[in-house]
Amino acid sequence: MTLKNKNILLGVAGGIAAYKVVQVARDLTVAGAKVHVMMTPGATRFITPLTFQSLTRYPVHTEVWEYWTQEAQGHISLAREADLALIAPATADILAKLAHGFADDIITTVMLGLPPGVPVLVAPTMETHMYEHPATRQNLQTLVERGAQIIQPGYGNLASGAVGTGRMAEPAQLLAAVKLAFGKVEGDLRGKRLVITAGGTQENIDPVRYIGNRSSGQMGYALAEEALGRGAEVTLISGPVKLSPPYGAEFVGITSTRDLEQAVHAALEKPDAKADVLIMAAAVADFRPASPSEQKIKKDGSGQAPQIELVLNPDILAGLKGRAGLEGLLKVGFAAETEDLTHNAEKKLVSKDLDLIVANDAVTSIGQPDNEITLIERSGVITHLDRQPKTLVAGAILDKVVEILSKR
Structure with a gap:
């Protein structure tokens, strides 16, 4: 979801987490948004307005009567022109004021003047x-009932030295939350539910060793984040990787191919949440040890390596052919090949009954931050994309998904 030319109000209250919001302002600006910062008097004691003005290139608002002219009527114009409001950090004081309709500083006054339908995000700290105080919990509930989205605080070290819940969400989460909010309103996948798999599977040889692959999960995670930004509901099923799940995704962690198969079936067969699209971006192990050892396998002094019998793993996509209840599911597969890329991918497209397959070179794509792909549709249409970051590749894949959905 692009933020280009979006008018975003960033309300900064007086908490130590205000220093983190400097990064948020920068990230939103880099993404193309017009960021208008509002600061309470307490906030200016932690961070100077000049810092935000330097990053956003817009004046920072600290008083209700600043920048008042007949053409630009201060807080009224700010509220009227806003596409979204983000309050971060949202202290206990600002939460109470927002919940009870106060208008005694620039943030609370502007927030009272927001037109209906403008998304409001609140990041408590x-x-x-x-x-945990009942008054704060009630204030948060009041804001939720009025349509605000609460970006939940994290658990960890607090400014006082204590450890507990109350840390403001990290800047990357706040940026993702903003994109998610716009996607729900404007995204071309809003109202759709996507199940996306990512990362590699691991098949135990013994309690220490396993058969795996070099998948980093970057492609699947990029797809999940892009889909969320387009307004989709996303279930991300992932093997072990070093990535954090995208904000807003339902996350399911798995280890083996059989774990993945069970998780995919469970995600697709939710009675109250029909899946529209399945994207199998995970790098799945084709084989597994027939009888994993319960103890670590050691050298026996014979000079001979142990013999490990392998058996086939289930083909998850092929197993969905004709499965009851999945009629209309758009299925997207990946083909990582080392030879005859297009030919082998086309064979998989047919044998697995896919709507779209993403073909890429296994050697140059797995574990890398960028990718070069060929998209092959059921209709026979072939589209080639030159090497580019996987975040951009994800956008191109979902563009094709949207195109196919629109023809149904």
Whole structure:
């Protein structure tokens, strides 16, 4: 979801986490948004307005009557022109004021003047006991009932030295939350549910060793994040990787191919949440040891390597052919090949009954931050994309998914 030319109000209250919001302002600006920062008097004691002005290239608002002219009426114009409002950090004080309709500073005054339908995101941060206090919980509930989205605080070290819940969400999460909010309103996948698999599977040889692959999960995670930004509901099923799940995704962690098969079936067969698209971006092990050892396999002094019998793993996509309840499911597969790329991918497209297959070179794509792909549709249409970052590749793949969905 592009943020280009979106008018975003960034309300900064007086908490130590204000220093993190400097990065948020920069990230939003780099993404193309017009960021208008509002600061309470307490916030200016942690971060100077000049810092935000330097990053956003817009004046920072600290008083209700600043920048008032007949053409640009201060807080009224800010509210009227806003596409989204993000309050971060949202202290206990600002939460209480917002919940009870106060208008005694620039943030609360502007927020009262927001037109209906403007998304409001709130990122609380405070000491654990303040966060858990019944008054704060009630204030948060009041804001939710009015349509605000609460970006939940994290658990960890707090400014006081205590450990608990109350850390403001990280800047990357706040940026993702903003994209998610716009996607729900404007995205071309809003109302759709996608199940996406990512990472590699691992098949135990013994408690220490396993058969695996070099998949980093970057492609699947990029697809999940892009789909969320386009307004989709996303279930991300992932093997072990060093990536954090995208904000807003339902996450399911798996290890083996059989784990993955069970998780895919469970995600597709939810009675109250029909899946529209399945994208199998995970690098799945084709074989597994027939009888994994319960103890670590050691050298026996014979000079001979142990013999490990392998058996076939289930072909998850092929197993979905004709499965009851999955009529209309758009299925996307990946083909990582080392030879005859297009030919082998076309064979998989047919044998697995796919709507779209993404073909890429196994040697140059797995574990790398960029990718060169060929998209092959059921209709026979072939589209080649030159090497580019996987974030851009994800956008191109989902563009094709949207195109296919629109023809149904």
